[in-house]
Amino acid sequence: MVISTEAVYIFIGIITLCGSIYTFFDKKNPRRISSALFYFLYAVTLMCAKVIPPFYIGLIVLAIVVLAGLNRVQKGDYGEAPREERENNRKRLGGWLFLPALLIPLLTVAGVEGVGSHKLAGRFIFDQSNVTMVSLAVGTAIALIVAWLMTKSSPLTSVKESRRLLESIGWAAVLPQMLAMLGTIFNSAGVGTAVSSAVDHIIPANSLFWAVFAYCVGMALFTMIMGNAFAAFPVMTAGIAIPLIIQHFGVNADRVAAIGMFAGYCGTLMTPMAANFNIVPAALLDLKSKYHVIRAQVPTAILLLAVNIVIMYLVAR
Numbered sequence: 590m591v592i593s594t595e596a597v598y599i600f601i602g603i604i605t606l607c608g609s610i611y612t613f614f615d616k617k618n619p620r621r622i623s624s625a626l627f628y629f630l631y632a633v634t635l636m637c638a639k640v641i642p643p644f645y646i647g648l649i650v651l652a653i654v655v656l657a658g659l660n661r662v663q664k665g666d667y668g669e670a671p672r673e674e675r676e677n678n679r680k681r682l683g684g685w686l687f688l689p690a691l692l693i694p695l696l697t698v699a700g701v702e703g704v705g706s707h708k709l710a711g712r713f714i715f716d717q718s719n720v721t722m723v724s725l726a727v728g729t730a731i732a733l734i735v736a737w738l739m740t741k742s743s744p745l746t747s748v749k750e751s752r753r754l755l756e757s758i759g760w761a762a763v764l765p766q767m768l769a770m771l772g773t774i775f776n777s778a779g780v781g782t783a784v785s786s787a788v789d790h791i792i793p794a795n796s797l798f799w800a801v802f803a804y805c806v807g808m809a810l811f812t813m814i815m816g817n818a819f820a821a822f823p824v825m826t827a828g829i830a831i832p833l834i835i836q837h838f839g840v841n842a843d844r845v846a847a848i849g850m851f852a853g854y855c856g857t858l859m860t861p862m863a864a865n866f867n868i869v870p871a872a873l874l875d876l877k878s879k880y881h882v883i884r885a886q887v888p889t890a891i892l893l894l895a896v897n898i899v900i901m902y903l904v905a906r
Contacts, residue, residue, distance in 0.1 A: 593716040595639060597726040602635030608752030618665030627656045628755065631763060650767075657760035667753040678740070685739060689732040696731055700724025701843060720843055768820035776823040784828030792833075798902055800833040805898045808849050809856035809890075816862030818853025825849065840905040848901040855897065858890035859883060 605628055612618060613625035630649050638646060656662060669675075679686065704727075705720035707713070715723040733747060740746075755762055775781070784807070792799040807829055811821035830849060835842050857863045861883065871879045878884075 591712055591716055592714065592723050592727065594719045594722055595716075597722055598635045598638070600726065602632045602637075604748060604751050605635060605755065606632035607748045608755055611749065611752050612665055612756070615665035618663055620661050620663040621665060623656055623661035624663050624665070624756070627653060627662045627760070630656075634766075653760075653763060657763075662760050664756045664759070667749060669753075682739060688739070689736040692732040692735060693725070693728045696728030697721070697725045700727055701847075705843075721847055764817065765819045768815065768817040772815070772820040772823035775820070776827050781824045781827035784824060785832055788829055788833065797834070797838050797905055800829065800838070801902045801905060802898055804829040804834060804845075804849060805852035805894060805901060808853040809859075809894050812853040812856030813860035813862065816857075816860060816864070818850055818857060821853050821856070822846075822850060825853075834905065838905060844904050845901065848897055848904065852894055852897045852901075855890045855894040858886040858893075 609625045609628035609632060612621055612628060615621050618624055630653050633641070634646060634649055634653075641649075700715065701721055701724045705713075705715045705717075705724055715727075736742075737744070737747070788800075788803050788807075792803055804825060807825045808818065808821050811825055812818045815821055826846065826849060830845050831842075834840050834845055857866055861868055861880065867882045867886070868879050871882045876882070
């Protein structure tokens with residue numbers, strides 16, 4: 590049995606759907622019906638995107654945008670345990686609390702580098718179209734089971750906590766998909782081809798380093814313009830990574846994509862367009878300048894970008 594990317598989205602959609610049901614019955618939420626509808630529609634797009642025609646998915650997306658734009662999505666009540674009880678649980682578990690969180694990246698890497706390339710009964714265990722995402726999902730599921738065993742809680746607790754975290758993020762939770770779609774539209778409009786043509790005239794054709802440099806820096810710069818690496822990814826990957834790094838030099842696509850996203854995240858640290866990361870914290874902390882967070886992050890972002898360039902070059906050699 591192959592663990593597919595579609596199965597991952599369906600699983601996330603089911604959790605979101607369950608959370609929307611809790612929201613619908615949450616009478617302490619001042620916008621419980623519209624909030625529940627927002628998350629219900631979001632769950633539908635995750636679970637049924639392959640069976641619902643694109644036109645109707647587009648209508649659902651427009652409904653999601655309207656609900657968010659009219660400020661109809663609010664947080665509710667989550668029945669959290671008293672502070673004293675949570676503090677006692679924290680002391681009881683101690684440093685083991687971090688184990689589930691640490692398992693997720695470790696198991697993701699293990700999945701990509703190990704299980705992702707193995708077959709069972711002649712078929713790959715993980716969907717080869719996106720081994721990284723499937724590995725992340727499997728790693729998260731295992732970490733969740735470990736958390737259940739450690740805390741002796743039920744799966745319903747996980748659903749309730751997922752709902753709490755999702756509603757804390759609010760409408761911004763749909764931004765990655767929205768921006769990724771925007772990047773796809775840009776790519777369909779030929780922006781990626783234009784980028785590829787421009788890069789072909791600038792960098793040497795047989796230089797792997799300059800191809801990697803152009804891709805990583807391009808990911809960071811385009812992320813700064815768009816405000817999110819998900820929007821930059823389709824354009825830069827189609828324009829630079831696929832023709833110059835993956836096809837021309839034969840580099841593993843999963844590794845290029847993963848490191849390329851990290852390079853894009855460096856751009857996120859340096860742009861006011863990523864308002865939820867950089868501008869909102871400055872406002873919450875009542876800083877004198879709304880750009881203070883960005884200025885503090887720029888040196889780290891540049892250093893990380895340089896590290897990502899080196900890592901991708903070494904991986905690609």
